[in-house]
Amino acid sequence: MSISATTARPTVVTAAFWLWIASAAIGLIGFAVSFPSVVAATQSLSGPMAGGAMVGSVAGAIIGAAIRVVFAIFLLRGANWARIVLTVLGAIIVLSLLVSIITGNVLAILELLAVVAAVVLQWLSSAKPFFRRA
Known part of the structure; x- marks a missing residue:
């Protein structure tokens, strides 16, 4: 879906985009x-399992960030x-951050705030006309 010629991108959508990037x-x-x-x-794992777990963790972090960026675009x-997808993804992110937030992880708290703010902004009434079909 592309933007119609008469519907300019609202500031709240641009802000939501940058919050997803953040x-x-x-x-x-x-x-x-x-x-x-x-x-x-x-390290408690043996042999290839240890390497696979580390590679999987790194790949998961990179892919997770890339997915947010692509959908934000x-x-x-x-x-x-x-x-809609970012809203569902945001709910999953919030749930996955709960343990980190409870322990006082500052980065997790910042990530949570960015995700929640992005979801709220992209659903504000001022953003709705931008997402309507032309």
């Missing part, structure tokens, strides 16, 4: 900070389906 960056930084814990946890272009 949440992806914060998520990657949080993973990098916690990487020594990942390494320690995988579609959001910025006015794709309503991307807004």
Whole structure:
């Protein structure tokens, strides 16, 4: 879905886009900070399983951030389906961050705030006309 010629992109959509980008960056930084814990946890595994677990963790963090960025780009272009997918993804992210938030992880709290703010902004009434079909 592309933007119609008469519907300009609302500021709230642009802000939601940048919050999704920020949440992806914060998520990657949080993973990098916690990487020594990942390494320690995988040391109990033997042989190829340890290497596979580390590679899987790194790949998961990178792919998770890339997914947010790609869907955020579609959001910025006015794709309503991307807004829905990002909302579901946001709920999953919030649930996955709950333990980190309870322990007082500052990066997790920042990531949570960015995700929640992005979801709220992309559903404000001022954003609705931007996502309507032409």
